[in-house]
Amino acid sequence: MPPLYDPVRRCFFWVYPGWVFRMASSGAHVHxxxxxxxxxxxxxxxxxxxxxxxxxxxxxxxxxxxxxxxxxxxxxxxxxxxxxxxxxxxxxxxxxxxxxxxxxxxxxxxxxxxxxxxxxxxxxxxxxxxxDPTQPYGESSEGAGKTMVIEFSSPNIAKPFHVGHMMTTVLGASLVRILKLLGYTTVSVNHLGDWGTQCGYQFLAWQKQEPDTREKQLAARGIDYLAELYIEINIPGKHLKVLEEKLLDKNIAVQPDIRSKIESEIAQVKPEADGLEQQARALFKNLEDGDPELRALWQRMRDVTVISLNKTYLRLGIAFDSDAGEAFYEPYVKELVKDLKERGVLVQSEGAWVIPLEEPGAKRKRPPCIIIKRDGATKYETRDLAAAIYRKKTYNFAKNIYVVDSRQSDHFSGFFKALEKAGYGWSMKDCVHVPFGTMKVIEDGLIKNMTTRGGTMVSLHEVLDSMVEIVRKIVEEKNPNLTGEQRQIVAEAVGVGAIVFWVQSRRRLSDIVFDWKLATSPDGDTGPYVQYTHARACSILRKFGASVPLQADLTLLQEPEELAVCKSLERFPEVLKDSAEGYEPSMLATWLLETSRAFNDFYNRHQVLKAESMPLMQARLVLVDATRAMLAKGLNLLGIQAPDEM
RNA sequence: GUUCCCGUAGCUCAACCGGAUAGAGCAGCGGAUUUCUAAUCCGCAGGUUGCAGGUUCGAGUCCUGCCGGGAACGCCA
Structure with missing residues (x-):
C-alpha cells in the first residue's frame, strides 16, 4: 500500500486499512x-x-x-x-x-x-x-492564536543542493510539524538565495555554452546541469582562494621556496579568476538594472531550480508556505534604508552606512551592522532586516525562527541586535537563531567532510539513492515475500528514513558523524529499528484482522514489560513539548528508540494473539495499537514514513 | 588576538528546571527461535563526565580559570 500525503501535516504517512489513524491534540493528558x-x-x-x-x-x-x-x-x-x-x-x-x-x-x-x-x-x-479519540494524544492548544515563522533549507538557486543542506531542511521541517501539533500557526519559509553575484556567474557560464546543447541539458537534467555549470565557472576562483589560504598558513609561509612557488601559481590563476569575477559582477549589475533578457533568464533558472528542489522536498515529505527569497525583498530594501535614516540609527563610518552595536559596559564586543557598503550596494544583512520587518507586518509572528548552521551565529546575534537598536518595539526575544553543527562522514575509520567527495559536491539525491540501494538488498534478504514494487517502496521509506533519523537523533549543535553501516545496521539505535518495531506491531494487528477492541479491560495488563511500554507512551506529550521548546527534535528521536526498546522487550516475552485468555489478548491488542500509533506519529513528526511491513 | 560552539565507556551518542547508584547502541564475549517478522531479546564486560577551583542539602548540568578540538571575526552570503 502506497503512503498517503497529508497536506495539513505536510508529510507522508501509512494507514493500515481497518483502523482509524488517530493522530493526535491537547493539554489534558494527565491521567x-x-x-x-x-x-x-x-x-x-x-x-x-x-x-x-x-x-x-x-x-x-x-x-x-x-x-x-x-x-x-x-x-x-x-x-x-x-x-x-x-x-x-x-x-x-x-x-x-x-x-x-x-x-x-x-x-x-x-x-x-x-x-x-x-x-x-x-x-x-x-x-x-x-x-482517547476526543483528545489526540500529545497535541495541545498552547500555541493557539500564535504564529511561528520558520525559515529553513534556503539553498542558493545556482548551486547544487548537497548533503550540507540536509540538516537545516530536515530539522526545520520537523520543527514545523511539531509546532503545528502544539497548536501554533506556522509559516515555513524557504529563503532562497536567488540574488547576488552568484547569479552573474551563472549567466556567464550559461552564455559560454552552445545554445543547442545547453537547452537540451537543462531540459534533461535541470538543477544538476546548472550546478555543474556553476562549479565549472568557479574553478579558477576556487583555485585562487585555496592558494591564498595556503599562503596564510604559518607552516607554509616560512618556507621561501614553497612560498615563491605558490606565488607564481597565484600570478598564473589570478588574471583569469579576476576577469571572471568582473564579468559576473557586471552581469549581476545588469540584472539589477532590469536588463529584460537577463531578467527572463533569471526567472527561468529560478523556476527550474524550484521544480528540481520540489522533487527533493517531496521525497522528504516537505512543502513550504513561501519561497520568497532574497530577490523578493529587494523592493523593500530602499524603504528600509529610508526608514532607518529617519529613525536616526544609521551612522556613516569609513564611507559605509552602519548601525553601531557596541554598548558601553557590555561584555561582548560587536562589529557594527553594515547596511550600505562603501560602493552603495546593500548587504545580506540589509535584506535580512527587510525580510524580518516584512514578516512581522505580514504574519505578525510570535517568533521568527532561523534554522541556519552555527557558523552564522555571530551574524544572527548582530542582526537581531541591529533590529533592536532600530527600535521597532520587537527584537531579540522574538527572533531565534536555531544553530546546528556540520555534517561529517566516517569512511575507512576516518572522519571526513561529507559535503564533498574527491573534491566535488555530493548531491543529496546521490546520498539518498545509495542508502535506498543498501536497504533494498537488505529487504530482499530479510523479507522475500514482498513483491518488487513493495520492496522498492519499503526500501525508499527505510533508506531515506535511516538518513533522516540519523541526522535528527543527535543534539543539533554537535557535529554529526554519519556512518553508512551503522545507519542501516540490522541492530542498534537507528531509524530502521524504530520502523521495524512499528512494522511488527502492524503485523500483529494485521493477523488479528478485526478492529481493536477499545472496550477491553486494560487493568489486566499486569506484567512489568507492559507497564514499561505504557510508561514510555505516557511521556510522549512532555517529550513533544520539550522538543519544541528546545528546538530539538532529537528528543523525539530518543523517545522513539526508548519506546521501541520497551515494546520489543514486551514482544519477546509475551504473546498477544496467543495470550492466556481472550480478555488479556484484547487488552494487549490495545497496547499494541497504541504503541503502533505513537511510533507512526513520532516518525512522521521527524519526516519519516512508517511502513506497515518491511 | 577577540568572540562563539563542542569535550561523557575503545567508537557513535543519551541524561527534561541542578536530583537518588551517569544510561543506550556499535564493536567484544556468552546465551535465547516447535513462537504474532531474530532487522528482535537477555546476560557479561567497559567511566576520576578534559583539568583545577567555586556556588549548595545535592553538579555531567550553573560560575571562574586553564587544556584540547571546531568555527566566525566591518563592507562575501
Whole structure:
C-alpha cells in the first residue's frame, strides 16, 4: 500500500486499512492515577494540587516505583530535614483510602517519597488517555492564536543542493510539524538565495555554452546541469582562494621556496579568476538594472531550480508556505534604508552606512551592522532586516525562527541586535537563531567532510539513492515475500528514513558523524529499528484482522514489560513539548528508540494473539495499537514514513 | 588576538528546571527461535563526565580559570 500525503501535516504517512489513524491534540493528558496522587499529596502537604503535580517525576530506576516526590523544597519551608519529612508523609499517606485505589505502596527513600502504582490500574489509565479519540494524544492548544515563522533549507538557486543542506531542511521541517501539533500557526519559509553575484556567474557560464546543447541539458537534467555549470565557472576562483589560504598558513609561509612557488601559481590563476569575477559582477549589475533578457533568464533558472528542489522536498515529505527569497525583498530594501535614516540609527563610518552595536559596559564586543557598503550596494544583512520587518507586518509572528548552521551565529546575534537598536518595539526575544553543527562522514575509520567527495559536491539525491540501494538488498534478504514494487517502496521509506533519523537523533549543535553501516545496521539505535518495531506491531494487528477492541479491560495488563511500554507512551506529550521548546527534535528521536526498546522487550516475552485468555489478548491488542500509533506519529513528526511491513 | 560552539565507556551518542547508584547502541564475549517478522531479546564486560577551583542539602548540568578540538571575526552570503 502506497503512503498517503497529508497536506495539513505536510508529510507522508501509512494507514493500515481497518483502523482509524488517530493522530493526535491537547493539554489534558494527565491521567487519573497521577491526578489522584497529586490530589492526596496536596491534601497531606498543603501544596496546591497543580504544584504537587508539577513536582512529581519518574524515579531513575524501575524498582523505585512509578512516581517520586522530592521533599527538598517543602522541607525547607517547614524547616525539617527532607528524609524526615518524607517519612512523615509516607506514614500519613499509607492510610489514605482514596490513594490506595491506585497505589499499592508509598515509601520514603531518603529525601524522596516514592509511589508504587497498581500496575493494571496505571496501564489502563495511561492507555485510555493515549487512545482517547476526543483528545489526540500529545497535541495541545498552547500555541493557539500564535504564529511561528520558520525559515529553513534556503539553498542558493545556482548551486547544487548537497548533503550540507540536509540538516537545516530536515530539522526545520520537523520543527514545523511539531509546532503545528502544539497548536501554533506556522509559516515555513524557504529563503532562497536567488540574488547576488552568484547569479552573474551563472549567466556567464550559461552564455559560454552552445545554445543547442545547453537547452537540451537543462531540459534533461535541470538543477544538476546548472550546478555543474556553476562549479565549472568557479574553478579558477576556487583555485585562487585555496592558494591564498595556503599562503596564510604559518607552516607554509616560512618556507621561501614553497612560498615563491605558490606565488607564481597565484600570478598564473589570478588574471583569469579576476576577469571572471568582473564579468559576473557586471552581469549581476545588469540584472539589477532590469536588463529584460537577463531578467527572463533569471526567472527561468529560478523556476527550474524550484521544480528540481520540489522533487527533493517531496521525497522528504516537505512543502513550504513561501519561497520568497532574497530577490523578493529587494523592493523593500530602499524603504528600509529610508526608514532607518529617519529613525536616526544609521551612522556613516569609513564611507559605509552602519548601525553601531557596541554598548558601553557590555561584555561582548560587536562589529557594527553594515547596511550600505562603501560602493552603495546593500548587504545580506540589509535584506535580512527587510525580510524580518516584512514578516512581522505580514504574519505578525510570535517568533521568527532561523534554522541556519552555527557558523552564522555571530551574524544572527548582530542582526537581531541591529533590529533592536532600530527600535521597532520587537527584537531579540522574538527572533531565534536555531544553530546546528556540520555534517561529517566516517569512511575507512576516518572522519571526513561529507559535503564533498574527491573534491566535488555530493548531491543529496546521490546520498539518498545509495542508502535506498543498501536497504533494498537488505529487504530482499530479510523479507522475500514482498513483491518488487513493495520492496522498492519499503526500501525508499527505510533508506531515506535511516538518513533522516540519523541526522535528527543527535543534539543539533554537535557535529554529526554519519556512518553508512551503522545507519542501516540490522541492530542498534537507528531509524530502521524504530520502523521495524512499528512494522511488527502492524503485523500483529494485521493477523488479528478485526478492529481493536477499545472496550477491553486494560487493568489486566499486569506484567512489568507492559507497564514499561505504557510508561514510555505516557511521556510522549512532555517529550513533544520539550522538543519544541528546545528546538530539538532529537528528543523525539530518543523517545522513539526508548519506546521501541520497551515494546520489543514486551514482544519477546509475551504473546498477544496467543495470550492466556481472550480478555488479556484484547487488552494487549490495545497496547499494541497504541504503541503502533505513537511510533507512526513520532516518525512522521521527524519526516519519516512508517511502513506497515518491511 | 577577540568572540562563539563542542569535550561523557575503545567508537557513535543519551541524561527534561541542578536530583537518588551517569544510561543506550556499535564493536567484544556468552546465551535465547516447535513462537504474532531474530532487522528482535537477555546476560557479561567497559567511566576520576578534559583539568583545577567555586556556588549548595545535592553538579555531567550553573560560575571562574586553564587544556584540547571546531568555527566566525566591518563592507562575501
Amino acid at each position: 487519573h492515577v497521577l491526578h489522584t496522587i497529586a490530589k492526596r499529596l496536596a491534601s497531606a502537604t498543603g501544596l496546591a494540587e497543580d504544584a504537587a503535580l508539577n513536582m512529581l517525576r519518574p524515579p531513575p530506576k524501575a524498582g523505585m516505583g512509578d512516581y517520586a516526590f522530592p521533599c527538598f523544597e517543602l522541607a525547607k519551608q517547614k524547616k525539617k530535614a527532607p528524609p524526615e519529612l518524607a517519612q512523615e508523609l509516607a506514614h500519613a499517606l499509607i492510610r489514605d483510602t482514596e490513594l490506595a485505589q491506585v497505589v499499592h505502596r508509598v515509601e520514603a527513600e531518603g529525601p524522596f517519597l516514592n509511589f508504587h502504582a497498581q500496575r493494571g490500574v496505571l496501564c489502563s489509565a495511561i492507555l485510555r488517555k493515549v487512545c
